[in-house]
Amino acid sequence: MSGLDGNALLYVLIGLGVLALIFFVLWLISLSSKKKAMARQEEAFRKEQKERSDRYHEESEKARLSYKKELTEQKETLQKSIDEKALHIESLKMFSKDKGEYLTDLTLIQLKEQFIQDERIRPEDMHVLANIYIPGKRVKSTDKLDHVVLTRTGIYLIDSNYWTGHIYHGVSQMQFDGEPVFEDVFKILGLDPSVEQTIVLDKNKDGHATFRSYHHDLETLKLKAERLEKVFELPYPVTPIAYYNAEGVGSEQFTNFSRDNSVKVIVGEEELQMFFEKFVFHGRFQYKVEELENIMDRIEHLNP
Template identity: 25%
Template structure:
């Protein structure tokens, strides 16, 4: 019996120990589970806080970006405004007497063509002293000036006015004017025989025994540059552009030796009038009245004036 009681006591003790261990384990598990819940909640709260912080940072960056863009835009607009004002000032003092005279000649030609019934008033538009920006080869923005732009149904005509107080030999070269080759040899010793130059004979001192010979850079460079820059502007808006360059000289006398077909060269109103008549009679219309108005608006809107 003692052994049995002893055995029973040991068994009860073992069971009690097991029960205690089970309770401890359950307690530990409950504590861990509760902690895990706290961890999950903390992690979830951390995620929410992080999202809120990121949203706030993103919003702040967006506001800073908008402020920076506005500052750059305001600075750019201010510079453009100052530049336009500068160009307006330059424009006012850049109109020469010869340019005004050429404008009057073009206006008279237009009036004559309208009176003859050759064109309607809106079929010949004259724009004067046009400044507009263009992109240089290096990416910088430059400005170009075109003295006169004439928009007609037969095409676009750029006219550059040149004024010389003397007698002009235009497009002269050592090859095409051998009688003057000695002059060119002295003025341009290193030039090729085919290179065309412009020289002007001027009597500065009003002495019949004296004659000054002055050389000038190629007058056609300016008008041909205007063709390229205007074409660069219009090709984005008009499918077909026919731009014709013209040089108009105000001088005592002009002799044209140039072998180049363009630019066309004139020095009197009647010859220029006949040129426009040939254009209207001999060429098909390339621009509608709507296109003429559209080109006029494009040029005026982009023009810096």
């Protein structure tokens, strides 16, 4: 009987061992499943996190590119507006200059017609040419001449300036002692006191007085006159004239400090007419009618 009990106990123990082994195996399988589930969850989390990160970077990049594009468009719009304003300003400057040249041209033509009507000259005794170009070896060396007047008593190069306000012509450090305000104006405007400058005192839109400077180089005007004489092989020097004219501007609005007497300075239509009456038509003849026509033809040949 005890043998049977021992065998039964052994079987029980074996059964319990097997059962324990089965539970252990099941626990291992369950543990492995949990680990795999956790791994899958971690993988899914990492995948979702990566997708979120990729979406974030993608959206950030899209936002950056969109902002960059918008900023570029704004810059282009602003630059376009600036360019249009600059073009408008240049157009106004050109219109202002052309207006002055047009009025000077009109004045000279009317003077010629008046002289012909008064039988002071014949039509062939005077020629008025406007906007003349003398080409050089390079494009930048081409000179533009506002007006060239051909007469039998001489040839005149007129630089036309259409300005308003009180014009102080030929101001330099020579005037600082007598007119101390000019020294301050030169410092404020950054002008070279050793070079004669043209300064204008005018009234701005709000009614306050303001100083402006203009780059009006008499040396350049003289060089143009000399070049005109050289290019067309003229036998007599060309007379350079700095002509200031604008509505309401006469000799009382002009002060000439220039010490350069080689350039004739004329202010207003009346002075221009007086100059031609006094110096041109009472002077000694230098050119024949045929010579004037030849010079005019040669100038017009370069300015078709």
